[in-house]
Amino acid sequence: MSQVSNPTSAGPSGRFSRRGILGGGVTVLAAGALSACKSSTSSAEAGSGSGGAQKGKKVIFVVHEKNSFFPPVQKGFEAYGKAMGWQTQFTGPATFDQSTVVNMMQNAVNAKPDGLILTRIDDTSYDGVIKAAQAAGIPVILSNVASADYEKLGVGFVGQDFVPAGVTAGEQILKHIAKQGRRSGAIVIGKIQAGNSALEQRGKGIKQAVSDYNRAHGTKFTTEDLIVGTDEAGAVSKIDGRYSRDPHSVAGWAGTAFECQFVATWAKSKNLVGKFANGGFDMTSPVLAGIKDGSIDYTIGQNPWAQGWVAAALLAQQIDPGYPSFTYDTGAEVVDSSNIAAVSAREAKVA
Structure with a gap:
């Protein structure tokens, strides 16, 4: 997964950099974010987002292990879902076990959600689930880990290069x-x-x-x-x-x-x-x-908040109006003694 040379446009692989997206290169995602922000305004008064055509949609996010990395991912996902008026579920085993993960992902497909976000930590084990979801008409996007050849599955990915x-x-x-x-x-x-x-x-x-x-x-x-x-x-x-x-x-x-x-x-x-x-x-x-x-x-x-929030935004555009997703690189931020105070203050908001 490499960065595109022109960060404001997609290459043949459909990849975008964070800089391109945040710089205004992707109108669809910006529109989705604007829709979410408008929903957020009403949710402050009504207690739930309006979400327009997506209000009440059921979206499930299944990870391979709910370890200490994932709370910001979950909060980013749930924040976007609330703004859209989704019914959200974030799930995964407490400790990694391959068969348990596959079963939980298949159960998510069987629940017939309107959208699905998954982690794919190897090249083959989860492809059957992804294809089953697609066959059932369920939009899928990968987050956190995608593994080699994920592009062949026709899905986007939000995560680190x-x-x-x-x-x-x-x-x-x-x-x-x-x-x-x-x-x-x-x-x-x-x-x-x-x-x-x-x-x-x-x-x-x-x-x-x-x-x-x-x-x-x-x-x-x-x-x-x-x-x-x-x-x-x-x-x-x-x-x-x-x-x-x-x-x-x-x-x-x-x-x-x-x-x-x-x-x-x-x-x-x-x-x-x-x-x-x-x-x-x-x-x-x-x-x-x-x-x-x-x-x-x-x-x-690696910006875990984006791995929840941006993944949800990209899935939203697949659900309605039906735009395909792409790859979003969440970066490699160096944190050390020079910036630890600022980073700690930021991360405390999503821990």
């Missing part, structure tokens, strides 16, 4: 390692799930950045993957196990999601903060707190 975002993350971890004067060592690439295409692509980008840095600077950094899961106790145990095997080899921990918060918890408990660089992705409360107290050096944001 993962490999370039991984490159950005790799550049950040190397910048903070350089402050320690190191020229070699392992950069441990953390992952909360195996096989999640977003995490794999971010990891690929981190490795690309490290390789490029080594060539440019004559350094000898290596990379290795570590699956830690989403449970903090289990993650801390795996992090401690890797570090204990060879403490001096670790130059930095580069998460592909919010693994850096687990590294911070562990490092603080062991008085190891500052012995290595630590960063990752997402803007969960523990991650932002870690940047504030110095146990995390950076994180890469």
Whole structure:
């Protein structure tokens, strides 16, 4: 998923950048937003949005795991839905399980909603559900993760361009390692799930950045993957196990999601903060707190609010008047000590 060269128009793939959309390049989405804002005005008085022709429409959003990343996504989705007068449902398993996710998505299709938003974290497992929805005349858009060849399904996607975002993350971890004067060592690439295409692509980008840095600077950094899961106790145990095997080899921990918060918890408990660089992705409360107290050096944001609000807006234009969706890149925002106060204040509004 690459950015288009002209951000105010779509290329053959139908992709748009955030800058193009926000700059006025997409009249349809702007019109949808205006409609939502008008509905919002009436909802302040009546307690529900008018939504025009879409009032009362049922829209379901199913994610692969309702972990700590998703509350802003849910709030963005529900805010747009309220403005349109939709009946909204945001659902997903508490912890990831492939068969459970597929069943929940199929149940959503069986409920015959007017629109459906899904996460697609691998290349094949969810395609049957997507095709079943389309066969039933249910508009579908993907959010957060789309995976390879999603375009062939005829659906749009709202989310990050993962490999370039991984490159950005790799550049950040190397910048903070350089402050320690190191020229070699392992950069441990953390992952909360195996096989999640977003995490794999971010990891690929981190490795690309490290390789490029080594060539440019004559350094000898290596990379290795570590699956830690989403449970903090289990993650801390795996992090401690890797570090204990060879403490001096670790130059930095580069998460592909919010693994850096687990590294911070562990490092603080062991008085190891500052012995290595630590960063990752997402803007969960523990991650932002870690940047504030110095146990995390950076994180890469991906505008979760947009993954709810913009996905809903694009779905709305599919529902009525029937415009197709496209791809919207939610970006790779670098958050560190220089902007943590402003970002924390913003994220507190949608946590």
